Amino acid sequence: MWKETVSVSPPYHFDRVLERLSLDPLHAVDLEKREVKLPLRNEEKQPCIITVQATGTVDHPEFLVSGHGEQKAMLKEVNRIFRWEESLQPVMDHFSKTSLSVLFKEHRGTPIVLDFQLYHCLMKCIIHQQLNLAFAYRLTERFVHTFGEQQDGIWFYPLPETIAKLDYNDLRELQFSMRKSEYVIDTSRMIAAGELNLDEFPLLSDEEIMGKLVKIRGIGPWTVQNVLLFGLGRPNLFPLADIGIQRAIKHHFGLQTKPSKEDMLTLSKEWQPYLSYASMYLWRSIE
Structure with missing residues (x-):
């Protein structure tokens, strides 16, 4: 088994990541140990279990990654899934000046984590x-x-x-x-x-x-x-037909009825080019 310590750019709130992953009963999450076991596959499609454990904080994020299989390839997959090479600070700075600033302060440093394949x-x-x-x-x-x-x-x-x-x-x-x-x-x-x-x-x-x-x-x-x-972590997506996002917008802005498509398009203009993060944080607000 190999082990490697990985440091990433702050802010990065891994405990929020684990909370969201734990909603799915198929995910092997241990909130107390601050770890998740990832069911990955190597190039031959053979199963490899990779453990990711948080050892740092939101402002000093650090992780212990361990497992079997080809280390470089597995670490590349873990990086891809958890978006460790993309700094969240520009996203946080952008939303601090928008109508979603309260949500982004509450859930500060929560990344968009990808499904495993x-x-x-x-x-x-x-x-x-x-x-x-x-x-x-x-x-x-x-x-x-x-x-x-x-x-x-x-x-x-x-x-x-x-x-x-x-x-x-x-x-x-x-x-x-x-x-x-x-x-x-x-x-x-x-x-x-x-x-x-x-x-x-x-x-x-x-x-x-x-x-x-x-x-x-x-x-x-x-x-x-x-x-x-x-699946791919594209940054600027806003599913207008998603019922959860409609509910979250209604709740966040204190609307009497669910927002129309036109309402959502108007509200979301200032959230570009990070609409995917707006979607994610709105979902988080009602989970």
């Missing part, structure tokens, strides 16, 4: 469509427990090749709707067959990715925006 993010977004959060997490948990794999108590999402071989009824038995079963399996078949190459997505623009994904049955703009945000 892009395929895992896409599957989760499809499963979560039009479901309340509690049932969405339950359904995703059943999906992973049934078709994924477990190592040392840590659950790994299934590979697209595994899901591509399923029959729609395999998911129906887990309480998936017929349509959602088709969306998950058909999309996985496209990925397994090489018709949809997720590896090229980091090199494409938001518009190019939107154009590729919305052509796929069962994937709409809301799903793509969430993939761009939590």
Whole structure:
């Protein structure tokens, strides 16, 4: 096993990160130890468990990263997931002068953390469509427990090749709707067959990715925006149709009714070019 200490630019509030990760029952989070175990895969797609433990503070963030597998490649993945190479200070400075300044002061240093793999993010977004959060997490948990794999108590999402071989009824038995079963399996078949190459997505623009994904049955703009945000960490996304963001804006600004699309566009002008952070902090305000 290898170990390495990593220091990152402040502010960085890892305890807030762990709180949010702990909402998902599939994540192996220990709030007391201030650590999370990441189910990553190496280049051969073999499972590797990487432990990330906070040893510093918000203003002096430092981490002990340990695990098996190729150290350089695994550290690169951990950096990507936790956005350690991107300073949050410019974001904090920007929002200190906006109508969200109170939220950004309260949640200061909370980064946008990525889902552990892009395929895992896409599957989760499809499963979560039009479901309340509690049932969405339950359904995703059943999906992973049934078709994924477990190592040392840590659950790994299934590979697209595994899901591509399923029959729609395999998911129906887990309480998936017929349509959602088709969306998950058909999309996985496209990925397994090489018709949809997720590896090229980091090199494409938001518009190019939107154009590729919305052509796929069962994937709409809301799903793509969430993939761009939590799969790729794109900085300037604001899902106008997201009910959680609408609720958070209504609560934050003391509105009588939920905001219209026009209201949201007007309010969000001053939050650019960091709309993704506005989205994240608004979600945090009602979680």
